[in-house]
Amino acid sequence: MFGSLGSQERINLARAKMTRVLDHFLYLLELHANNAHVVYSPLLSSQISQSFAANAFNVLQRSMHQFEIVRLCALWDSADIDKENILTVIELINDPSIIDTLADETRSQRANESSALLNPSVEPMLNAAERDALRRSELAFADEEAERARTELRLAIDDARSFLASPQLASIMNIRDRHLAHSLESTRREKYGPIAPMKYGDETAALELSIPIVERLYCWVNGKSFSIENARQIDEQNASSLWRGCKFDPNMD
Numbered sequence: 001m002f003g004s005l006g007s008q009e010r011i012n013l014a015r016a017k018m019t020r021v022l023d024h025f026l027y028l029l030e031l032h033a034n035n036a037h038v039v040y041s042p043l044l045s046s047q048i049s050q051s052f053a054a055n056a057f058n059v060l061q062r063s064m065h066q067f068e069i070v071r072l073c074a075l076w077d078s079a080d081i082d083k084e085n086i087l088t089v090i091e092l093i094n095d096p097s098i099i100d101t102l103a104d105e106t107r108s109q110r111a112n113e114s115s116a117l118l119n120p121s122v123e124p125m126l127n128a129a130e131r132d133a134l135r136r137s138e139l140a141f142a143d144e145e146a147e148r149a150r151t152e153l154r155l156a157i158d159d160a161r162s163f164l165a166s167p168q169l170a171s172i173m174n175i176r177d178r179h180l181a182h183s184l185e186s187t188r189r190e191k192y193g194p195i196a197p198m199k200y201g202d203e204t205a206a207l208e209l210s211i212p213i214v215e216r217l218y219c220w221v222n223g224k225s226f227s228i229e230n231a232r233q234i235d236e237q238n239a240s241s242l243w244r245g246c247k248f249d250p251n252m253d
Contacts, residue, residue, distance in 0.1 A: 001079060001091050007098050011221075013081075014092035018221050020084040024075060025214050026231055031068040032207055033235035037243035039065045040200075047248040065203075066180050072203050073176040075210065076169060086210070089217055090160050099153050102220055107146035109223060111139055149220040156216040163209055171198040172206060 002010055037043050039061050048054050079087040093099065121127045163169055174195045177187045189195055211228050219225050 002081070007095070007101060010092045010095070010098060011101060014089050015222050017084050017092070018089050018218055021075070021086060021089060022214065022218050022226065024071070024084060025210065025228075028068065028071045028075060028207065029228070029232055030235045030238075031064070031071060032204070033232070033239040034243070035064050035068055036236070037239055041243075043243060044246060044248070053248070069172060069176055069198075069203055070180050072206055072210075073173050073181075076164070076173070076206070086160055086213060086217070087164065089221065090157050093153065093217075093221060094157055099150055102153065103146040103149040105223065106149040106220065107142045110142035110145045113138070152216045153220050156213050156220075159209075160213050163206075163213075167196060168202055169206065171196050172202055174198070 002013075005013070045057065045061075048057050075085055076087065077083060077085050079085070079091040081088070093102065121130055170189060174187055174189050175198045177189065178184045187195075215226065215228055
């Protein structure tokens with residue numbers, strides 16, 4: 001798909017798209033944190049009796065749940081030069097020479113991160129030996145990180161392709177295509193055989209599976225680490241602060 005592009009052009013494009021993929025994924029985490037209270041918790045629904053308000057609350061639940069599914073599917077949509085998603089990044093880097101280049105860049109980056117000696121010797125010869133040993137240790141670590149980059153990039157590619165072929169993702173994408181993005185009697189996917197209906201919670205499992213893939217791609221393509229778990233904790237705290245503060249009057253009708 002991207003064979004006409006040069007290696008460095010593919011890497012630069014992958015980095016730009018991976019930055020946007022992380023942004024999209026962080027927004028998906030925010031949606032999920034809010035849906036944990038609105039869709040999956042009785043925190044709000046238990047306050048609303050059978051009433052006109054219950055009908056409106058059902059619409060709120062469905063819309064929030066469905067939009068999370070839409071954004072999750074966008075993250076796993078097919079690869080295309082104009083798309084900002086996981087599979088586009090995968091296709092851009094899925095070449096042995098590109099993976100080698102990214103590994104070499106990791107090695108160079110780590111090798112240039114010099115450490116200071118702790119309690120260096122004041123004797124010149126010992127001091128020189130200490131610095132030489134430290135430098136050899138830094139270069140060895142750089143080699144290890146380069147090999148780790150190769151391993152984790154290949155693992156991210158394999159895991160992404162495995163999930164792409166899974167019945168679980170097919171179910172999620174099918175409900176997006178048939179009922180959320182369009183109103184179809186049947187999808188092209190269904191013409192090749194029956195698709196199991198999506199179950200509540202499938203989007204959570206897909207989100208969890210996506211986390212290590214996104215983290216590995218961002219780390220080794222962009223050369224930066226990012227803790228999705230830290231972002232998730234902030235999202236959960238924000239959502240909890242909002243929804244636990246919401247009180248509905250059971251006699252509002």
